[in-house]
Amino acid sequence: MEIIKLKPLSVCDTNSYIVATNEGNAVLIDAPADADYIYGEILKHGLTLKKILLTHGHFDHVGAVADLVEKTGCKVYIHEMDQAKLSEDTDGLLINLFRVRGYKPFDKSIAITEDDIIKQDELEFDVLHTPGHTSGSVCYITGDVMFSGDTLFARSVGRTDMPDGNYSALMYSMEKIKDLGGNLRILPGHMCETSLDSERKYNPYLI
Secondary structure (H helix, E strand, O other), X not given: OEEEEOOOEOOOOEOOEEEEOOOOEEEEEOOOOOHHHHHHHHHHOOOEEEEEEOOOOOHHHHOOHHHHHHHHOOEEEEEOOOHHHHHOOHHHHOOOOOOOOOOOOOOOOEEEOOOOEEXXXXXXXXXXXXXXXXXXXXXXXXXXXXXXXXXXXXXXXXOOOOOOOOHHHHHHHHHHHHXXXXXXXXXXXXXXXXXXXXXXXXXXOOO
């Protein structure tokens, strides 16, 4: 498994990641914006995009979905409680709040839920439902890596003061993450990577 971190995208400087399999296929974690750039990076590494795994449904994580599907025919996965944000829930998507223009709705995503396992070649991505930032926020765990979206950051957590946010739910999600086994490598939706052991020690929301 090779993980390629893309440059921060969208007005929110959102992280996204290409996960390459041994067969030369790619799984994209979040699709913030600029489908041409993302597609170009996938091609530059000689990969074929098969799946997009979305950590939640805010515009800065899903903005390039429709264009990437048009280019590649890949499948798109999102938690069932955030699925409507892609196609119809513009308040939940935050495009009105952030005055986003040009968003292309997408209505052919595949709904996922807690404990689902998404497979691509030799890789398996375990779905951990971590509501709080949104009701359908998830983390994806593969091997010793967790893609935490906007649930967990280095020394911080995602906001809960926007539509569909819930602080109590987020604190419950922090307990779930704290209780995970091992020292996972954490690749978040914003800012720098961290580790689960480091966050258990220094993150005030996990101590």
